[in-house]
Amino acid sequence: MPIDPGPSRWAMPTPPPSAGDFLGIGADLEPATLLDAYAGGLFPMPEGPDEIGWWSPRHRGVLPLDGLRVSRSLRASVRRYEVRVDTAFAAVVAGCADPARDGSWIDDRIAGAYRRLHELGWAHSVETWHDGELVGGLYGIAIGGLFAGESMYSRSRDASKVALVGLVGLLADEHAAERVIDTQWRTDHLGTLGVVEIPRASYLERLERALRLPLPAAFG
Template structure:
């Protein structure tokens, strides 16, 4: 059940239009649930700064990474691998976030404040994990924020080969309902790895128009 938190005191609508040529659109603010939800509803997401004194950084990329639900690249080997895993939803959210935040991961950015903030969103019904299990063990997964027809992916991990890809495949399956054509699976930025899975780049204006349509949709059944 969704619980709407108190409204944010920050205005992300004006932040997005502040500098159309920069991915970084704001600095500061906080990670309160209302702040996070308002940011995602305006196409903005947070990242910690390299220098803790700089506080939070808020991004709305000029070129946004989006995975079209019909465009996920599923290799023959991945189709075989998926049979070895069980997909679960929201049974180990904190464990998924902890695995994604593991300090041993190259390029890891999730700190204790971020882990706590998204755990609060999960407790309010807005953040979800899609998990890959094998023989009773959590071996891969992802988490993100679901608002209407938007799923904003935050991070993913794997402990066994293909486990994170199978979790992504599971997420696409969960989103592929009668509203699939208007749903929006946001992955922030396109990387070579994500491009190999079918992630494309969408210009900021096009993304915001798609976001506006997506937010009007109902949640997928798995996240209600």
């Protein structure tokens, strides 16, 4: 079971209906602060070398567990790879943070913060392996019925997609209809996999229900 980090010294804001995606700068990346933020629908991103920005998109990307689109070629990739959980968390974060990737935003502060959450049992990696080599994966935060996806990467064809298929399988239990996979935003790439946009108010309502659920067995 995850270890309670105690209270945060910061009060995270509740997004007002008129707020844009970006809510402000400040606070810290301590485990308690991050957990409070995710429970309130917020997530962090670096704003320059010293500041942390907090976001809550007006149009939130979510993946319905019954909405994952698995093409014929992806089904073949699923058979080709092996999926593991929490055996190489730091390596997955490092792969996602690779500065050679387009749009890489994960700096040392972010990587360290999520490693601390992993050590406490809140952050998890879903990894794709081939012939004993880590070739891709994703990582995120699990709180009750929420899985807040942070990033994913691939060094072999479909490896990150296979990790996503694995994640959906891990969450597919008797509570699947109310579990939430949060992708922050919907991109064209994620849309091909079944990610949809919902209004922030709807996301916060779903989040409130999801937080009351037990953790899936893989993360408990």
